Amino acid sequence: MPINKITATEFEEQIRTAITERTESHDTAYGPVKDIVIAAPAQVFETQNDRIRLVSLLISLINSDSFTDADLDALVFNEGLTRSEGSHATGVVTFSMSATPAINAVVQRGYPISSLPDTSSSSTVTFVTTEERTLDAASASSYYNLLTKRYELQVPVTAVVSGSAGLIGAGRIKRALRPLGLFDAVTNTNATQGGRDRETNAELIERYLIAILGRELSTPIGVEKFARDNYPDVEDLLTVFGANELLIRAAEEAGAVDAYVIGKQTTTQTDNLTFFGLGQLMAIISPPLVSINAVARVSPAATYIEGTDYEVVFDTSGNNSSQRAVEGIKFLATMVSPPDAGQIIAVTYTYNNLIRSLQAGFEQDDTLVHGRDLLFKQGEEIDIILEASLRVTAGFSVSTVTSLVQTAVLTFINSLELGEDVEVSDVQGVVRRISGVDNFIVTRLVRDVAVSGTVDLAIDDSEFARIQSTDLVITLI
Amino acid sequence: MTQTFLIQNGDVVIGATGQPTMVADGVKLRQDVQENLSISVQSTGFGAGLDDLVGILGDEFSLRAKVAQRVRTSIGAMLLLQNQYHRAQRPLTERIARIGQILVSSVGGKKSTFLFKVDVMSAAGLTASTTGILGG
Numbered sequence: 001m002p003i004n005k006i007t008a009t010e011f012e013e014q015i016r017t018a019i020t021e022r023t024e025s026h027d028t029a030y031g032p033v034k035d036i037v038i039a040a041p042a043q044v045f046e047t048q049n050d051r052i053r054l055v056s057l058l059i060s061l062i063n064s065d066s067f068t069d070a071d072l073d074a075l076v077f078n079e080g081l082t083r084s085e086g087s088h089a090t091g092v093v094t095f096s097m098s099a100t101p102a103i104n105a106v107v108q109r110g111y112p113i114s115s116l117p118d119t120s121s122s123s124t125v126t127f128v129t130t131e132e133r134t135l136d137a138a139s140a141s142s143y144y145n146l147l148t149k150r151y152e153l154q155v156p157v158t159a160v161v162s163g164s165a166g167l168i169g170a171g172r173i174k175r176a177l178r179p180l181g182l183f184d185a186v187t188n189t190n191a192t193q194g195g196r197d198r199e200t201n202a203e204l205i206e207r208y209l210i211a212i213l214g215r216e217l218s219t220p221i222g223v224e225k226f227a228r229d230n231y232p233d234v235e236d237l238l239t240v241f242g243a244n245e246l247l248i249r250a251a252e253e254a255g256a257v258d259a260y261v262i263g264k265q266t267t268t269q270t271d272n273l274t275f276f277g278l279g280q281l282m283a284i285i286s287p288p289l290v291s292i293n294a295v296a297r298v299s300p301a302a303t304y305i306e307g308t309d310y311e312v313v314f315d316t317s318g319n320n321s322s323q324r325a326v327e328g329i330k331f332l333a334t335m336v337s338p339p340d341a342g343q344i345i346a347v348t349y350t351y352n353n354l355i356r357s358l359q360a361g362f363e364q365d366d367t368l369v370h371g372r373d374l375l376f377k378q379g380e381e382i383d384i385i386l387e388a389s390l391r392v393t394a395g396f397s398v399s400t401v402t403s404l405v406q407t408a409v410l411t412f413i414n415s416l417e418l419g420e421d422v423e424v425s426d427v428q429g430v431v432r433r434i435s436g437v438d439n440f441i442v443t444r445l446v447r448d449v450a451v452s453g454t455v456d457l458a459i460d461d462s463e464f465a466r467i468q469s470t471d472l473v474i475t476l477i
Numbered sequence: 478m479t480q481t482f483l484i485q486n487g488d489v490v491i492g493a494t495g496q497p498t499m500v501a502d503g504v505k506l507r508q509d510v511q512e513n514l515s516i517s518v519q520s521t522g523f524g525a526g527l528d529d530l531v532g533i534l535g536d537e538f539s540l541r542a543k544v545a546q547r548v549r550t551s552i553g554a555m556l557l558l559q560n561q562y563h564r565a566q567r568p569l570t571e572r573i574a575r576i577g578q579i580l581v582s583s584v585g586g587k588k589s590t591f592l593f594k595v596d597v598m599s600a601a602g603l604t605a606s607t608t609g610i611l612g613g
Contacts, residue, residue, distance in 0.1 A: 025480050033481050
């Protein structure tokens, strides 16, 4: 929430209004009431407002020049970032002598050399050698420079000060701050390099944002965060990767990562598909398919019935439930009056556009993670059937308690996320918190209408449990 | 009726009950005029800012005119504030009707010290007189 600037004068008006609402007899226009009760607090409030605004600006990272380095350092440390204090410029200097050396000439590590005074500021920069180097007298000829006609020894140096101040042009580092010994001159042939200044607030903010974005897009939590931040229809998201047995396409597709989603943006579309023959898949254009609404021949007009004329075919491969799924309808071999080959069949269907939006959203230039084949899939809804016996404590309204139990169970199961098992003890825990429940016995908890039993239901990472009110049967005992 | 804290010797007067003593009517008018003449000019125009003139040397008549002009301006601003705030509650005894007189006179041979007297007439016909010395 942005915190707007409120001046002391504006605070005065607010306090004046508040006092007047309490009593109109206190003179708030001038005099001691204004001086003591209105003007003085208003000044304090303005100062406090400025401080709160500073926090607001810091949180929103607006106006990076308006907050202190320490404030920003503390904020970015939440992401494990620390400000770069800059780097020291480095370079190479050449120690030289004109006479042939009779003995080894050594330059010690830490030997100081200074630049000539800057023509505008008169400042100098001191460098020190970072290695010990020796001009070997026995092989002096190898150090001889025909161009300069001098014996030369190159030694790496680094600036004592950090930052761009250490960037010195060629030929300007030539003031030896200690006796040169056997050498008679020192200089730098090339300009020094590096020497980055201390990181500014703007630079640190940029790195902070990059750190956040980078984390968001390459980790399971990051994928979920980005998806839920940018796609409000996403209720839950779970990525499966590595050795997860659900990742059946991993063997064929390198870097495969599947992201199962709870959430829908259902969209209806009609595709005009060409009929090639009975038993042949007529794949819809915009998977993943939710349901087939109508199938009809365009000309001559004819309508087809699911189960009698065609069947709905869902993709069961590793690309199932994604926008790469190949699914649609197949006309049954048993159908009467099949269309002729080549005739156009209008297939009206509903698909989950949220999956397609997510897929497209994570394949943009600024969201794509190299080396990862992220595939969004709609999670599979598992419809639960729960039957239970309920005894209500004497004195409580049976209808009220029953209604509370039904609501509690429906709310609990219908808010479970991807991969969360349905456990009898959890259902019991929810129900037992309701006053008036004397006993609650789960007599059936299944995910298949054809079976019975009360064992805990295992839900895969690609699944999520849901229950319809009609599938929750509570019998009073 | 409007009221405000009673100020004596520059401080709020606390009564026997522990509450600030309040003033109203003509007493309040006189107290407010005194404050007006003794403080710097506020953002609302209240305050004569006579302190700014302390120590200024110059033509005596010119300085006297300047003192009178500042007093008149500040009383005018005070009148505007009276009209702007608490107009319905402000009694006639406190409401400024006009400035009765402004007297500014030199003190002895001191060229930068002035004695001034301001009479403000309330709508009830009462006069709130204030005197002061500017300089020393």
